[in-house]
Amino acid sequence: MKALAPGTVIFHRHRGYGVITAVNLLTGWVAARFGSESRTLDLNLSTDEVQFADGEAILFRRAPPDRMPHARLMAMVRELHRAGYQKLYLYSWPKPSGLHWRWHLFSGPRDWMQRSWREGWYGSGADYNVNPVMGWGDKPGASTHELIDALARFDPQGLAQALGRDEDHSAWFEQVCEALLPGYMYSLDMQRPEGGPLLDAPAVPVVPVRATLPPYSGPDIGWPPGWQGLWSKVHVLPARRPDFSGIPET
Structure with missing residues (x-):
């Protein structure tokens, strides 16, 4: 369409x-x-x-759409890994309100705490509910390969930085996608006592991407490679771009 x-x-x-x-x-x-x-x-x-105007019918699916784009992003990242772009990573975590989940794609060095930020490579379910696109010139409901094409056209330099091998992470990501797609996503949310470090490493939280899906009941998902050494550290998010819009985050 x-x-x-x-x-x-x-x-x-x-x-x-x-x-x-x-x-x-x-x-x-x-x-x-x-x-x-x-x-x-x-x-x-x-x-x-x-x-x-040319007479083509505008069809709107009656099935409820995904309330967040993370599963579509996971499918896209998996295909890019298979094509040799293994230095592409997807980080997702909840907003403070717990109502929506953020997403952040980054490429290059695998540093979960100090991730590189590129314009258009991050967003949240709150934005997606109003306009279900990633922002790369893609269309609503675009297929996995259409998303890849849109991202490659939008930021070829950023995608080029993902070209390379990271076999440990790509193997972990492939297993996660097999277990979760198409209805669920992972959340790299390190919950800890107030002001203290985490004492152990629980299973990765799993969240359904549609409100009609039941809670996840499959096998536990392990944390990605390179995460083990982070349990004793304070989880500090990289500095975000300043927002002068005046619109409060939810």
């Missing part, structure tokens, strides 16, 4: 041609303007039989 975004010209059998002004792909509702510049009409993509 073609990309659907504000500015897309559509056709409705009762209203004629119009232009989309707002899209919510999580719920399937769009706002469109037909003729009048001062008034918009809300349309449901599942029931209102909206079409593109």
